Amino acid sequence: MKIASVAEVKAQFSAYLKESEQGLVIVTRNGRPVAALLAVRNDEELERLVLAHSPRLQSILKTSRQQIREGEGISHEDFWHEMDEEEPGKDKKRPKGKKKTV
Known part of the structure; x- marks a missing residue:
């Protein structure tokens, strides 16, 4: 995992994109994490990433788990x-x- 400031990433964006192929790149502003660069290797990986961060899907899963607990x-x-x-x-x-x- 690599950590870089917004200014560093902005100045060398292509290099940090390439770096993300080796592992996660955390982008910081004033020393605090604000974003992450993560390489996506194929369409399936991209779909899993998008779904994992979908508020709508997370809401559906939460409701489903509750219904299962309630029988x-x-x-x-x-x-x-x-x-x-x-x-x-x-x-x-x-x-x-x-x-x-x-």
């Missing part, structure tokens, strides 16, 4: 059964498990 979820098998009914002709092989899914 309002459905079983893993029931979830996939419902999905298969909605999409006829789809591959019927689904993971087995007893997890609750909302």
Whole structure:
């Protein structure tokens, strides 16, 4: 991990982008972290990063976890059964498990 000021990053942006391919670059202002540069290697990695920081998705997950704790979820098998009914002709092989899914 490398730490650099906003001024340093601004002056040598391309170099810090390249540096981010080796590891996280923390950008500071007045000695305090304000941003991070993180290389993205492919579309899947970018999608995971965006979703991990999505307030909407985090809200949905929080609500889902609460519903599961309160016993309002459905079983893993029931979830996939419902999905298969909605999409006829789809591959019927689904993971087995007893997890609750909302």
